[in-house]
Amino acid sequence: MNKPLDKALLEPAAGEDRWQREYAAQIGADKSARNRSGIPVKPLYTPNDWNGDRYDADLGYPGQPPYTRGIYATMHRGRTWTQRQLIGLGTPADYNARLLGIIAQGATAVSLIPCNSVYRGYDMDEVPAELLGTCGVVLNTVPHMDACLADVDIGATSCAMNDPSPFTLLAFLLATAQRRGVAWNTISGTSNQSDYLSHYVANHMFFRIALPGARRILVDHIEFCNRHVPRWNPMSVVGQHMQQAGATPADAMAFTLASALQNADDCVARGMDPDQFLPRFTFFFDISLSFFEEVARFRAGRRIWARLARERYGAKDARSWRFKFHAQTSGVDLTRQQPLNNIARVTVQAMAGILGGLQSLHTDAYDEALSCPTEFGARIAVATQNILREEAHLTDVIDPLGGSYYVETLTDQMEAEILRTLQSVLDAGGMYEAVANGIVQRRIGESARRFQDEVETGAQTVVGVNAYRVDEDRSARPSQPKPDPQTMREHVAAFRAYKVGRSQQAVATALDTLARAANDPGENVFAQVVAAAQAGCTHGEICGTLRREMGFGHVQAIV
């Protein structure tokens, strides 16, 4: 009856001090942990780190500035993210068959990845035949675009196309719409990765026209779309390329924001109204495996953009303040070893993006480190999204990690780190100057090397690569899908016949008008790209004309 109380209950020092003592006593040698952006990570976060007293100013509510908790009031509970799987292989007919299949499985929007020959600005008869259609669809003309989108209602389906300057694919789409009697003001979608700065820095394959020309054509394109294709997002500011090339998550966000400021400044210099063009700015990011860092980085990015749009540009329309982004799970984190493990990696990456509040998501196929993805791999990638949404119920609560001592502290720290890098770019004269001088490229090269060194020393575990290795034979790996050579030969032959059958007069006139527009700052180059597409010009002819008039896009060799 009079048994004394347990001593532990009477111990007065319950609390953080006691935890600290016990942790230190039990942990042995505590390893210092830092995230990929270099921010130290503590073993525990408490109200001493973040206590919510700035809740209204720093977080607020979904759909309200500064949008830390999401850009829409309903977020994924109202409208789930767009499932935008990147696909592209072979001929337009091959692409169309695969597109219709993926739509039947739940994809809600079109995405189109052209062949590398298209990225480089060439027609199919200008490049080695072995490379045609191995990584994307080979399309060079308006009829090709029409075939790609057969049986797709383009007035009711959002189309996103990887379409660098001078945006020939959008020109082909607009010409297709006109042929089908679909009004341009019903066309919606995005010129994916229209941001030439990221191409110059990292995704060199997309860089077709020298910097000054690329800069001008982008503003022409934004101006044209704002006026004639109002539901189209002409500006996709890209951080994904830079992070894939080795930028840390914080640096990638900073460089992306710096690019957005550069492009917005250029639009303002053209006399455009921020509330006209900013609502059509979108962003595109990579999602690495660093789960909490990615969630915090996206939340911080939203907060910074809302402030910049309001304070720097005086934007009054809330749509201008919203940081809309598409994200893709990072292929760099995937391994060739034990490839099925990549499904687990993609799942974690996708969760980080979803909980980070994305608007559109591409999940990588598990076989991306082996080859261009197989149809089987792409199906699992789509299923992963369906499972996260409908089985795991990740969409039930908006910003469910908000209020976590750790996530809020990290969001603040990532914000500070992003702003530091952003300021250094602005100090270097802005993103255009910084990339022209190689400053951004060098910094990315350094962090790429640092990460590789960590993998080499084992400081960063990569399962199956530097730890937990198993012997496996090639049966673990699927074989690479390749386009049928005979079909591709017929595609090239039909293309040559198309060129012969056109009105040569109309083509010559359109290319001549395009060349003159390139040399006349009073003209809109993109308007003439659209006119050239309508006149039957090919992708290679349009790109070739602009390359000749404005200079070929060469990148710097920086090691």
Added chain:
Amino acid sequence: MEIRPKVLVTKIGLDGHDRGSRVVAAYLRDAGMEVIYTPPWQEIPAVVKLATEEDVDVIGISSLATDHLIVPGLMDALRGAGLTDVAVVVGGIVPDEDEDALLAAGVARVFHPGTALEDIAAFIRDITPKIRAQRAAA
């Protein structure tokens, strides 16, 4: 005397992803090798010319998006120019069946994703004296 390998790190074809070629080039340079680095999209004749003029021991081709499919064409061009005493290695995403074809075409080695940089350096250090001996004998 220690042999200092001379390596050309380059990309042919259409792809421009150069994180791999840059990281490898920087590592080999820091490991004491003489490295000649080019931007992507080199034409095959340009690679042959550069390899000849610079008298390199090893040509490293980085391929992330199927450009390895034209490496057999590079091998033919090297042979056509009489450049048989140079080792060609390919790094990047190369499916197994294509690796077989590359090795059959005379490629010395294919390095897949996840390869330790030191393994690449060790291979080059190992093969360079053999290349030099072959060249001296010719």
